[in-house]
Amino acid sequence: MVERETLLSRILPHAILMLGVLVVFFPVYLAFVASTWDPATISNGKMGILPGPYMIENYQRILFTGTSSSTREPVFNMMVNSFIMAVMIAVGKIFISILSAYAIVYYRFPFRMAAFWIIFITLMLPVEVRIYPTYKIVSDLKLLDTYSGLTIPLIASATGTLLFRQFFMTIPDELLEASKIDAAGPFRFFKDTVLPLSMTTIAALFVIQFIYGWNQYLWPLLITTKDSMATIVIGIKKMIVTQDALTEWQLAMATAVLALLPPVAVVVGMQKLFVKGLVETEK
């Protein structure tokens, strides 16, 4: 910087950032610690800030047996459900939105603008504002407690279409002209030119939508009634019995750790794609 560096000006940013990192990590660390203790230590408030000896036992129990009261479903099954839901939402969204964006950008046809606006306005109708009517339609279609019911209503949204449209606009016109000279039709052009160029955008959208899908709460809460269809985020809520000593905190916290690990791993492991996806879907 421009000022002469003092000891304080060198240490202060690190101190503030470290404090921030500490605050961000502490709740998760504490959950991890709780997941390694026995219920008695936790409920007596005697749990310290160091891990206990029950880690393997607790995780084995929660993954393959489940809790003893609230929901008996093993958490491993819930994770499988969450994974299927997240992948179906991400893949479904990419599939339908890349097709519709291609139609809107590369064709001229009547009602093109109307189609664009019909898709665009869905930005303004989040699932929360139309829960019960949507629920009713899904139940009329006999899709309750199915993966289709869990995912299809969530895969249509404008974000993907807008993102692909914006990206397609940056593809030089000369590429299409060249393909046309080579007598390539719309399918060839899509497969050989547009799709390979879109790979980074597809990957970025996949990262964002996987996290979105994995973390869904309200929708699975309504659509799944059977324990065997529960996702992990719903499962953890069922384990917390409010105002009751019956909550098995060591298992609930192990579930919390398992619930946040996959999406956090995606963010940390694919940070570049994640940032790209986040910035581009919002701007």
Added chain:
Amino acid sequence: MEKRTVFSSYAIPAALLLPQLLITIVFFYLPAGQAVWQSFQLEDAFGTSTQFVGFENYQILFSKPEYFKAMGVTLIFSSAVAFMSLSISLLLAVMANKHIAGAGAYKTLLIWPYAVAPAVAGVLWLFMFQPSLGMVSGVLKTWGIDWNPLLNSNHAMILLVMAATWKQISYNFLFFLAGLQSIPHSLIEAASIDGARPARRFWSIVFPLLSPTTFFLLVVNITYVFFDTFGIIDAVTGGGPAGSTTTLVFKVYHDGKSGGDLGLSAAQSVILMILVVGLTAIQFKYIERKVSY
């Protein structure tokens, strides 16, 4: 912006658009339309017949003190979370933007809470602040504070604000950092040649130049608190104690779940839709989205 060269066909674009339009119409427009329609209907106690009643449902809704309470709760909740998370993340972003060692590592260490589900974030904070066994509430007790978010409505609200802020910091941090990095360094150097101290440089140059980012984030944060915090509220307080943490969205869910009046619940949904339309419109007007249709 339009493409110069295009394909010409009617059938192909129709087929390409079909999946998205079909899903959009069945799961977006139909339910939204139904909500609007139901909000003008009154159903009798047995659900056998309905009658058109105009704006009566809205009148009933606006005569209920609970509804105004939920509005107040939503307002307090969203302004508290927006203020806290924006100021904390701006501070962190300014620090991370200084040319210090390990800036990249700090970024990685600060952005991951974005990926934590709101309900899971709520459960983590609930555990720390659980009145009988929570670690932080134990410390508070030794300071003479009888902490109980299950009974005390202020405590419940504070807990929700903390959990929601914790989750939102990473998002704001990323956008602030990007905003800060796009401010030309020459401007700041010019100001320091003119004798402006760091604080002055921040408030009269950096902060004003950052205002589009700040405004964008303000709208996004309000939308976040309106809709995405449902999971936090349901997991931590369940809207209680005594409705003191029931936001507008939570109320729609809660009233509908208890099998209440369909028309009334639909009227609430319609008001929410109008709010989203308003928020999105503001977002577009000031953020200059590149939608040039």
